[in-house]
Amino acid sequence: MQNISRSFLHERTVNMISHLKPIFSEPFFEDKPPVTLLPIEPLFQRKLFLKKAIASQREVFLQLMPATDGGQPVNVRGIIRKLDDQRYLLSKKNKTYFFTINQLRYIAG
Numbered sequence: 001m002q003n004i005s006r007s008f009l010h011e012r013t014v015n016m017i018s019h020l021k022p023i024f025s026e027p028f029f030e031d032k033p034p035v036t037l038l039p040i041e042p043l044f045q046r047k048l049f050l051k052k053a054i055a056s057q058r059e060v061f062l063q064l065m066p067a068t069d070g071g072q073p074v075n076v077r078g079i080i081r082k083l084d085d086q087r088y089l090l091s092k093k094n095k096t097y098f099f100t101i102n103q104l105r106y107i108a109g
Helices: 006-025 043-056
Strands: 060-064 074-082 087-092 095-100 104-108
Touching: 043 074, 043 104, 060 095, 074 095
Parallel strands: none
Antiparallel strands: 060 074, 060 104, 074 087, 087 095
């Protein structure tokens, strides 16, 4: 085996770290801008729009409130299916959301 000088290893390590630093200094996940809160629609209107969206099986826009205080409101699009009397499923491509009528703030066609 070769005898490698300590200063050579130090130089190589510093050089390698300087090339890797930009990768680790940039944020891994992009920060999304906060969601603009839309007005909460009356309960009868949300129920009616849900019923129509389920019957027509067309894509709709929803604003959902989080189930816990730790989450953020989210704007989503997709097709709604009814799971039972209180729960709904919204899906589009590889995303799926389960929600209740109380979590639904806003629905539009």
